Amino acid sequence: MRLRYPTMLAMFALSAMLTWVALASEADKPTSPKDPSGMDHSMHMGGMEMDAEGMVMNANEDTLPEDCKAISKDYAFEVHAGTKYAEPYNGTIFGMSQHEFHVEPCSRITITFINEDEVRHQFMVHQLPKYLYPQGMLHIEAAGGATKKATFIVPSDNRTYLVHCDMAQHMEKGMKGQLVVGRGGIDFPSVPGVTGTFRRQWYTDSATLLAVFAGGLGISLISALLFLRRR
Ligand SMILES: [Cu+2]
Incomplete structure (x- = not known):
């Protein structure tokens, strides 16, 4: 199977977006003084x-x-x-x-x-x-x-x-x-x-972050496959 350039680009963009969402919610936490x-x-x-x-x-x-x-x-x-x-x-x-x-x-x-x-x-x-x-x-x-x-x-x-x-x-x-x-x-x-609880508690640990990233990659792969089969 041969992945075409636009498909790969779409996959990359989607994964990057999901990672960014996860990281942004991490960065949202107030910063702490080191000591x-x-x-x-x-x-x-x-x-x-x-x-x-x-x-x-x-x-x-x-x-x-x-x-x-x-x-x-x-x-x-x-x-x-x-x-x-x-x-x-x-x-x-x-x-x-x-x-x-x-x-x-x-x-x-x-x-x-x-x-x-x-x-x-x-x-x-x-x-x-x-x-x-x-x-x-x-x-x-x-x-x-x-x-x-x-x-x-x-x-x-x-x-x-x-x-x-x-x-x-x-x-x-x-x-x-x-x-x-x-x-x-x-x-x-x-x-x-x-x-109430909001997204703050969603992506708090790296395991969740990894799961979100993997999920994003999975979605991208499935959409890529569907896209290829239709051609
Ligand atoms: Cu305390």
Whole structure:
């Protein structure tokens, strides 16, 4: 059997597309700092406080975002983290006492993060304005049994921010939440008790990736054969 050039091209394109889809969903995950202790970030910022109990990075109690004239409201959340808080949600191992937070635009938020586990946990908020929060991130990290507290101010736009623990596999295992400012933006998928599962959990391991690739190749081969037989 002789494969013609356009058929081979179509096969290649289809396989490449499926691989790209699988890789893109991998790349979609938030990137992690290499060193969970945050040591390699210390050069970037003045706002870092660290001790044996954990650390706080980029806390901001008084600098207003450019688009805010004043602080609209003060909030205080006490967030407990631990395996015990994962119990209500199937397929999770770690959890938080609260996975969704609603606040007003331009408000000031204080998070008291209480780690009830023996392993280290983090409370990270992403995509905050970078001129105020280096890397767009507020980072609280508490060692096993420790409590850490941090305050930050959100800008004026209606937006939903990702909250998660960046320790390996902790977000996938349930430590994921969202901070909804004002009317909020787009919900994040797979926030325990808040939003449904989306494609994030589909192509997570290389075995699945390989299966998708093989499937794509199979489909391409079958279509190629059908195409050849019709000629
Ligand atoms: Cu964690």
